[in-house]
Amino acid sequence: MKTLIITCFFVFFALNISQSQTLNKEIDSETDAPYLLGKIDKNGLTSNNYNVWFSSNYEDYQLDETTIKKIASYIKDYQITLFLGTWCGDSKREVPRFYKILEACNFPEDQLTVVALSSQPDMYKQSPQHEEEGLNIHRVPTFIFYKNRKEVNRIVERPVETLEKDILNIVSTNNYESSYQIVTKVNLILKNDGLNGLKAATTQLAKTYKPKVTSMYELNTYGRILYSKNRVEEAIEVFKLNVELFPEIPNTHMSLANTLGVSGEKNEAITVLEKAIKLFPDNKDLVENLHVIKTN
CATH class of the missing domain: 1.25.40.10 (Tetratricopeptide repeat domain)
Incomplete structure (x- = not known):
């Protein structure tokens, strides 16, 4: 039994190491600016090559506090998957704002999945593990809202009104239509x-x-x-x-x-x-x- 427990511990430890090694993977080459690829989190977005635009857009964004309070009463029932490109101007603008809104709502971090996509021609708007497969990801950023494992709605590239108002619509009345219909x-x-x-x-x-x-x-x-x-x-x-x-x-x-x-x-x-x-x-x-x- 002791041997089994030790073996299970090492398997679990190895899996965690493997996952941590693939999180926030950065692609760097002599010809292209560095970019993140695959599953990432806020630590990746605030690392050296991305922190300037992430932190400045995060700090500069003025929250709609009234709408935030309304969002907070609904949003914890949802899971969100965010696809972005750290090379993309729209992602650089909207993603820091989105993080600030979620944090103001105390949204659980483990209910957010963030995937960085490639801009290279042979992997255009794809990730190594293809988390985007079958999800019609044609613009970044794309914020997909799920409830009970089913997609409810999404924000594509930029909000129709504001991020706060678009999110509130999705998590409450849900008569929202994103761009690129x-x-x-x-x-x-x-x-x-x-x-x-x-x-x-x-x-x-x-x-x-x-x-x-x-x-x-x-x-x-x-x-x-x-x-x-x-x-x-x-x-x-x-x-x-x-x-x-x-x-x-x-x-x-x-x-x-x-x-x-x-x-x-x-x-x-x-x-x-x-x-x-x-x-x-x-x-x-x-x-x-x-x-x-x-x-x-």
Whole structure:
């Protein structure tokens, strides 16, 4: 029995050492600024390379004390998972504020999971253990609120009103809609109805969301993430939808053509670029891309 107890102790000790070694992992190279990757906590965010922006944004933020008191009566029933990039300006601004709000509410630290994602092309907005898998993380920061292990709602990139008011809405009435609703809708279609479902819905989606979507980058970033996860056909359909939403912007045509080109759809890529050049005859990038695709 004594031997068994000692063995169990060493296994437990080894597991704790392993977990502590992977927490707050920093990636440093000669070509890129250091960044955190994988599961982290506040200790990582207040370490040498990140403390300047974390502490200044934390200290400078003025809390909405009235709303904080209301949040505090609800929020301890929730678990929160936060995805961020220590290389991302929106994360640098919003995450310290979010921490300050949680601490003002005495939110239990063990109910918060924080994951730092990569900005590298081969792991774009992913983590080594892929905690983001299946969660439609296309913008950082993303704050996901869970209750009884089910997602209730999320704040994506930045608050619609303020962090305090957005959080209060989620944990009380929960009629909150985050930014980038078109991405939410497209992701849901892909999840439930697959690629053919998105193809069938594209025309109606363009009609419905054209008055609502303010930037081509809403879907463009989502398409990049799909492509980085080798969901190439889905990425192409997302870029096609983006062209319908923003036909007046050359970059939507270019994103579609380039993705078609690298995916082996050379003739279709050429067709897209030739049509775009008729619309934008003076755009040198389109002409150059057409030349590259034709000669490769």
